[in-house]
Amino acid sequence: MRWTPWMHGLVAAVCTAPLMAHAARPMNTDDARVVDDKSCQLESWAKRTDGHTELWAQPACNFTGNLEVTLGGAWTREDGGMRRSAQLIQGKTLFKPLETNGWGYGLAVGVSRDPRPGSGGGHDTYAYVPASFSFADDRLVLHTNVGWLREQGTHNNRLTWGLGSETQLSDTNWLVAETYRQGVGKPYYQVGLRHWLVPDRVQVDATYGNRFGGEGGHWVSIGLRLLSPKFLP
Template identity: 40%
Template sequence: MIWHQTLQRNLLRNTQLPALALGLLLAAPDAPAGRPLTVDDAGIADRGNCQLESWVDTSGGQSAAWAMPACNFTGNWELALGAASLPADSGHRNAAVLQGKTVLRPVTDNGWGVGLVLARQAGEQAATSINLPVSLAWQGQDTLLHANLGAIRPQGAHTAATWGLALERQLGELTGIGLERFGQRGGGATTQLGLRRAIVPGRLQLDASWGRKSDQPRAKTWSLGLVWTGAPLQ
């Protein structure tokens, strides 16, 4: 999620506001990656399935609330319309993200896959981004390596290259762990450790992440989220 890197940097610049409330969730299928990873994977929801990831993200002691619903209506594209409530001097401000994602080559057991993600962030920090996620699988798909390469162009600014690398491992049927590092040219890199746990298998997931940025080692980051899954379009 390249757009998330820009919003995360903006969050670090603010110096006010406590944690914001998290919204309710609705729908989504299982996928190789997703929360709590920021680095994207080369997979999308199955046709007729939806997902809604929702989480609180804190960096440098300041927090934001996120909601990212996505559905696959056609079989070829997963469309997402996300929203965030970010801290600001006068209380908080909202941001919206429209994202389209497709798979150019599906990930296979012990194989690899490639995706394409296009996103537009609206609001005070408007930006357009493109990302090419590549996923490699071992032990079926219990171990996955995700690599991202892309670019982001904030409104009124120059285009910057973006990158990400994540290693993900399934620990039994209910638990998964991931380690990632991501950033963009001209900015510091973020390293994060993530953990997820299925509360209701195939329906409800609880996840969390902890990390820090290389250019702000004292500003620790963490997140806590939920994912509700289902197939409302079938």
């Protein structure tokens, strides 16, 4: 495959990422959707928690019509310095695309790593099934995830799950809420607002999240999502 200028630009935009690629910002629970055919998106956000700030970037493209490929990562500012804290590559496909007042499901598979010293080394491997359900002409959409995570540092296998909702408040505003679990300990929860500055092209969001029981501390995040028109060959 010959590398073109836009491909170099895409790789240059990748910093680093979380254990799993997120659904459409600002949710962690993934949806049964992929980026439009021959199009790309860039999701970026800042997350403030427990005295440090994480900066994320996750570009994703759909080259074939039913395969969304995500590259991503994060930088973390702590102890007066900035360091790369995560890297990820993921592929997602749909077996049944989500339809209005219907449902859909797919499969996502990925590999992630934390390059920081003392992180345990190795790569985490994961897979999960996202399923989504549309109600009231898409004004309410529910998402469920069930999956598996292989922690290479400890060689443990973990069950992962998520349950989330998107509720339309107006033509450009949405309420999002979710709970999810990606490893050991109590589940997390997150609530937030999503606003379209330019419908289907430019989105901003803000969230508050925590762990049930207060374990692990709370966080706030703000994000920006950019979606391109069809432009890939």
